[in-house]
Amino acid sequence: DAGVIQSPRHEVTEMGQEVTLRCKPISGHNSLFWYRQTMMRGLELLIYFNNNVPIDDSGMPEDRFSAKMPNASFSTLKIQPSEPRDSAVYFCASSGTSGPYNEQFFGPGTRLTVL
């Protein structure tokens, strides 16, 4: 299995631009998570989906952030308009229901820099 795939790996954009991050979870997994990691705030859960349905989006910072999961193999996190304070590493993770352990498998992350 290729693991969780994220694209792009690096994104540099200017303030005010729209940014779209993409994630392909591990095949067969039914839960998907978006995290943001910064030095100041550590690892923050933004939103998670179960069976393509958003379950908890309380971590989404503000209305500029939106996430979708149109099918079991694809999710996007969009920031519009982007701001310098959005600069961070964004991780996508997925997990399945094959056992009780709820292990999450993380992608390599997207490093976002907003100038």
Place this chain on the structure above:
Amino acid sequence: GDSVTQMEGPVTLSEEAFLTINCTYTATGYPSLFWYVQYPGEGLQLLLKATKADDKGSNKGFEATYRKETTSFHLEKGSVQVSDSAVYFCALSASGGYQKVTFGIGTKLQVIP
């Protein structure tokens, strides 16, 4: 709500030293407990896990025991190597419900030769 408290780093050790990273948790029911590791420039990956009281998780020389009486899950390794330098996250997953995992803040470990 559920929470995980772990010691703040950074922790700097010499090679072959003994490692302990403390972790305590607050949760209802009987959560599963995890240690994840993040190497520089990579995503998190599961290091070890324990799913019930007194279970010991182990991997790559690391160990942690699920202590329900003290609500702790401390990470230990008898002899660290330079290659163990990374950030370590304690985490829990509450029993039942959806598969949400609550992570601690992470502890950075630096091992010097």
